[in-house]
Amino acid sequence: MRPGPICVLSLVITSSLSFGAAPGTPGGLPPDADNAKAALDKSPRHGEWVDIAVPDKKVPLKAYIVYPERSDKAPVVLVIHEIFGETDWVRGVADQLAADGFIAIAPDMLSGHGPNGGGSDSLGGQQNVMAKIREVRAPEVMADLNATRDYALKLPAASGKIAVIGFCWGGGNSFAYAVAQPGLSAAVVYYGVPPKNDDMAKIKAPVAGFYGGDDARITATVKPTQATMGSLKKTYEPHVYEGAGHGFLRAQNDPNRGVANMKASEQAWPATIQFLRDHTQ
Numbered sequence: 001m002r003p004g005p006i007c008v009l010s011l012v013i014t015s016s017l018s019f020g021a022a023p024g025t026p027g028g029l030p031p032d033a034d035n036a037k038a039a040l041d042k043s044p045r046h047g048e049w050v051d052i053a054v055p056d057k058k059v060p061l062k063a064y065i066v067y068p069e070r071s072d073k074a075p076v077v078l079v080i081h082e083i084f085g086e087t088d089w090v091r092g093v094a095d096q097l098a099a100d101g102f103i104a105i106a107p108d109m110l111s112g113h114g115p116n117g118g119g120s121d122s123l124g125g126q127q128n129v130m131a132k133i134r135e136v137r138a139p140e141v142m143a144d145l146n147a148t149r150d151y152a153l154k155l156p157a158a159s160g161k162i163a164v165i166g167f168c169w170g171g172g173n174s175f176a177y178a179v180a181q182p183g184l185s186a187a188v189v190y191y192g193v194p195p196k197n198d199d200m201a202k203i204k205a206p207v208a209g210f211y212g213g214d215d216a217r218i219t220a221t222v223k224p225t226q227a228t229m230g231s232l233k234k235t236y237e238p239h240v241y242e243g244a245g246h247g248f249l250r251a252q253n254d255p256n257r258g259v260a261n262m263k264a265s266e267q268a269w270p271a272t273i274q275f276l277r278d279h280t281q
Contacts, residue, residue, distance in 0.1 A: 023092065026099050029269050032252040036092035045069060045098045047091070052107065054147040059112035061144050062119050064091050065105040066098035067157060075161040075185070075280035076152040078145060079106035080170030080177075082250070085120030085129040086110065089250055090167070097165075100273050102280075103158055107148045109136060109170075133169060141173050142180045149181065161185045161280040163205075165272070166192055168247060171209075178203045186279035188272055191218050191246050194225040206235035208275045210268040212244035214260075239271060 021028035023039040031039035040047070046067045051060035064086070068074050077097050081090040086108035094104035113132050114122030123129045149162055163186040166174030171192020178187035179195050184205035191211050194200070207229070211219045222238045229236035241248065243260030251257065252265045 024095055024099055026101070027270075028096065028099065029252070029265055030096040030249060031089070031092040033087075033089045033250045034253070036088040039092050040088060040095060043095050043099075045095060047095060047098075050105075050151070052147050052151045054144055056143075057112065059117040061107050061111045061147060062086075063105050063107040063148055063151075064094060065103065065152075066091075066094045067103055068098045068101045070101060073157055073159040074101060074103045075159050075163065075276070076103045076105065076149075076155070077276060078148055078152070078162065078164040078177075079104055080145070080164065080166030080173050081106060081109065081120075082167045082247070083130050083133050083169040084126055085123070085133060087120070090170075093165075093167075093249075096269075102276065103152065103155065105148060105152050107144055109133070109141060109144055109173075111144075138173075138176065142177065145173075145177050146181065149183075159280075163187065163276050163280055165276075166190065167249065168192060175207065175209075178205050178207055181205075186276055188275065190249060190268075191215055193218060194221050197228045200225075200228050200234060201232055203229075203232075203234050206275075206279055207237070208272065209236065209238040210249075210264075210272065211238065211240045212246055212248050212261075212264060213240050213242040214244060214257075215246040218246065237275065239268060241267060 023031035024043050054061050079094045090106050094106045097104035108119040111119040164174045164177050165188040167190040171189045174187050175189045179199045179202045182204045187205050187207045189209040241264030244264035245257050248261040248264045252262045254261050
């Protein structure tokens, strides 16, 4: 566990690391969007869909959970998907977290919003998913995450430590969940918007953020967030990667980003795993 609250200076990282490990192996990267299904098909880990009861909801929350292969109890990481909903890619992220030793659970935040009570896969494609997710309000998101947290903490294989990670839309909600849930061990934000300044005072968990240097819409919020979190003596560790775009972990091989997205991914993911381990062991 790291010592008391700190606010770490924003980092711009330009060098590449060579890990060589394939997606789905310890020390590897999550697959990119194009290779996620193939990586899941090859995974040796146990992944399954579960239904989670949410108070005041008629339809259960569907979530994909993956277990690590280890002999002791494991910390849990809640995985919040992007604006694209529950996809093979976010399930691939969950599988990689399990490869790195965590129980990972990725709720479909559009559960019940599709036809006949369906979720992301019932909405008929990405554009419909993106339109529908804009209708999901913060109280519902927080209630779904709390229900997922409660479910996960009762798992016999869970250690009692729990963190959250989110991407894009999910990144903003990961930061928001750090405001709403004082029992979190850690929060990881990938290119998500921060909460309002007044809300940051409620944050108890350490927060790490990962951002693309060419994603000014989001990355412009880093320094003001850093200043506010620092003044509140909250732990906030932002990392900004030169030349990387929004969604760089999903788009590691984006031809429009040269090698910047891959370099950012090779730096960001090991830092993510180390941060989660530091605060959940």
